Amino acid sequence: DAGVIQSPRHEVTEMGQEVTLRCKLISGHNSLFWYRQTMMRGLELLIYFNNNVPIDDSGMPEDRFSAKMPNASFSTLKIQPSEPRDSAVYFCASSNREGANVLTFGAGSRLTVL
Amino acid sequence: AQSVTQLDSHVSVSEGTPVLLRCNYSSSYSPSLFWYVQHPNKGLQLLLKYTSAATLVKGINGFEAEFKKSETSFHLTKPSAHMSDAAEYFCVVSGSGNTGKLIFGQGTTLQVKP
Numbered sequence: 687d688a689g690v691i692q693s694p695r696h697e698v699t700e701m702g703q704e705v706t707l708r709c710k711l712i713s714g715h716n717s718l719f720w721y722r723q724t725m726m727r728g729l730e731l732l733i734y735f736n737n738n739v740p741i742d743d744s745g746m747p748e749d750r751f752s753a754k755m756p757n758a759s760f761s762t763l764k765i766q767p768s769e770p771r772d773s774a775v776y777f778c779a780s781s782n783r784e785g786a787n788v789l790t791f792g793a794g795s796r797l798t799v800l
Numbered sequence: 801a802q803s804v805t806q807l808d809s810h811v812s813v814s815e816g817t818p819v820l821l822r823c824n825y826s827s828s829y830s831p832s833l834f835w836y837v838q839h840p841n842k843g844l845q846l847l848l849k850y851t852s853a854a855t856l857v858k859g860i861n862g863f864e865a866e867f868k869k870s871e872t873s874f875h876l877t878k879p880s881a882h883m884s885d886a887a888e889y890f891c892v893v894s895g896s897g898n899t900g901k902l903i904f905g906q907g908t909t910l911q912v913k914p
Contacts, residue, residue, distance in 0.1 A: 728904060788834075789902060791844040792843050
C-alpha cells in the first residue's frame, strides 16, 4: 500500500490566487482528516469526513477554505482567495473503522503564499 | 474537554543516554492516548498507543510509555537514544467517542548529540 498520498508537496503562490490541495486515502479507509501545521499554532484539525460526509468543520478558519470528498478515496482542500497567513504545512490523514483513533498521515503539502 | 500538555518544548540528550519526554493529559473519561513522531519534512508516524489495556505500552524503535491515571501522565521513554531519534514528538489524546478526532500537544523537539 502506498499510504496516504498528498499533492502537491510544495506550492508557492501569490496572494489572491486559488490553491487546491489533494489527498488520496489508503484503500479501505473510510475517515479523512485535514490538519494544518504552523510554528505558532502547532497542529490544528480543520475538518474531517466519515464515509464521504463532513462531520466536523469547526476548525476551518473561514469561508475562504472549503473541503470536498467527491468519492471514497479522494479529497480536496481549496483556499480561495489565498492569503499570506495561510502559509503552512497541510496534512491529510486517514483511518479505518477498526482503528478509528489511529491515523495514517500523508507527507504533507507545504504552502507558501507571497 | 480533552487536552494534552507537553511539559518541554525542547529536550537535548547525548547519544546512548535515556530519553524522557513528558506529557500530561486532561480528559473527562478514560482516554486513548498516543505518541506520534515527525521527522524533518515528513508526515507524522504513530509510535505507540494506549487504549485502556496494559498501562505500560511498547512502541516502535524501542520507545515505551506508561499511563499513570493518578498523575494524569503519559510520559514517553527510551533507554538509549540514537541519532536517528532526533525529531518532533507529539502527545495526543482522542476526542470524545471513537471518531478519530485527535487533539495534539504542542510538540517536543528531541535533539540527540553525538
